[in-house]
Amino acid sequence: MTHVTIIGTGNMGTAIAGVVTAGGNTVDLLGHAEINQPAAGQIVVLAVPYPAVTEVIAAQRDSLARKVVVDITNPLDFDTFDSLVVPPDGSAAAEIAAALPQSQVVKAFNTTFAATLNGRKVGSQPTTVLMAGDDADAKTLLGGVVEAGGLRAVDVGPLRRARELEAIGFLQIGLAAAEKVPWDGGFAVVS
Amino acid sequence: MTHVTIIGTGNMGTAIAGVVTAGGNTVDLLGHAEINQPAAGQIVVLAVPYPAVTEVIAAQRDSLARKVVVDITNPLDFDTFDSLVVPPDGSAAAEIAAALPQSQVVKAFNTTFAATLNGRKVGSQPTTVLMAGDDADAKTLLGGVVEAGGLRAVDVGPLRRARELEAIGFLQIGLAAAEKVPWDGGFAVVS
Numbered sequence: 091m092t093h094v095t096i097i098g099t100g101n102m103g104t105a106i107a108g109v110v111t112a113g114g115n116t117v118d119l120l121g122h123a124e125i126n127q128p129a130a131g132q133i134v135v136l137a138v139p140y141p142a143v144t145e146v147i148a149a150q151r152d153s154l155a156r157k158v159v160v161d162i163t164n165p166l167d168f169d170t171f172d173s174l175v176v177p178p179d180g181s182a183a184a185e186i187a188a189a190l191p192q193s194q195v196v197k198a199f200n201t202t203f204a205a206t207l208n209g210r211k212v213g214s215q216p217t218t219v220l221m222a223g224d225d226a227d228a229k230t231l232l233g234g235v236v237e238a239g240g241l242r243a244v245d246v247g248p249l250r251r252a253r254e255l256e257a258i259g260f261l262q263i264g265l266a267a268a269e270k271v272p273w274d275g276g277f278a279v280v281s
Numbered sequence: 282m283t284h285v286t287i288i289g290t291g292n293m294g295t296a297i298a299g300v301v302t303a304g305g306n307t308v309d310l311l312g313h314a315e316i317n318q319p320a321a322g323q324i325v326v327l328a329v330p331y332p333a334v335t336e337v338i339a340a341q342r343d344s345l346a347r348k349v350v351v352d353i354t355n356p357l358d359f360d361t362f363d364s365l366v367v368p369p370d371g372s373a374a375a376e377i378a379a380a381l382p383q384s385q386v387v388k389a390f391n392t393t394f395a396a397t398l399n400g401r402k403v404g405s406q407p408t409t410v411l412m413a414g415d416d417a418d419a420k421t422l423l424g425g426v427v428e429a430g431g432l433r434a435v436d437v438g439p440l441r442r443a444r445e446l447e448a449i450g451f452l453q454i455g456l457a458a459a460e461k462v463p464w465d466g467g468f469a470v471v472s
Contacts, residue, residue, distance in 0.1 A: 221305035257448030280404030
């Protein structure tokens, strides 16, 4: 059994918590008031918007060492929906990994809307969680939790592939905001 | 009726030709021997690998003026499958548009494998052609040809969104090359 701490109690945090518990694993959810409570999980999901990540890392730095830290962010410029706020050759995941050198950072869940986690489907296709990270064991652990919870997990490669995952997340959010795909649709992975 | 010239007679060129004619539009396919024959179509699809685009543009520059030019390339480093060969803040489409200032350049078909064009499906989902471009009329014309041929077309925004389309193409080819998705699968768009 894997224990997962989810920091952030919004749509994504609660949806991921539902996946974790559905698979027989355990979860604790930390809201903003608990931000200084050390994260207990082997896996810690940073389920907060990108601008809040810095504060979470500052509060949790010691407890995140030697943990699998999952970055789910889409670092969009939400004023324009026209760019990311990270450098073109970087990613939010790379920034988080640089800030947490003792953690195993995995990018995941940024290409799955909350509704597709809750419903386990994107249209008629099973929902697939794409994972990028440099630590194979970390991806295996997270992938196991995801698949136990009724989703598919696909390892897309090293953490530098987070750049492409963030491009997909950006495009998908833009399409949903423009009502060209529904918030329970978007990109499905046919494998 | 729209006349489409396709430069390139490989898997993608022939698959796109099949879509065009299925919709009642007309097509001529130019192979390497015909590279200096002026492209006659209102739409000209550059269905050649990225490294060959420069030669095609040099040969066809005059005949591409005032045409809709469709860039389908995925500018991967095919030695490593680990990066694109265009700058991180650029795209193949941006380079082509810069080289053809009198053309209306549309990025399209780089996220659809040939088999999903031929079969009209990605898994159980209809195949969707994602289009990025700065000229609305060009996208409308191309989208009409695509939809007449039995596919869906979605306008994802201006030509700068080609960066995200090329990221998707890159990731999808990498997943297929690693046998994590089949060449008749990959990313479906649920709209």
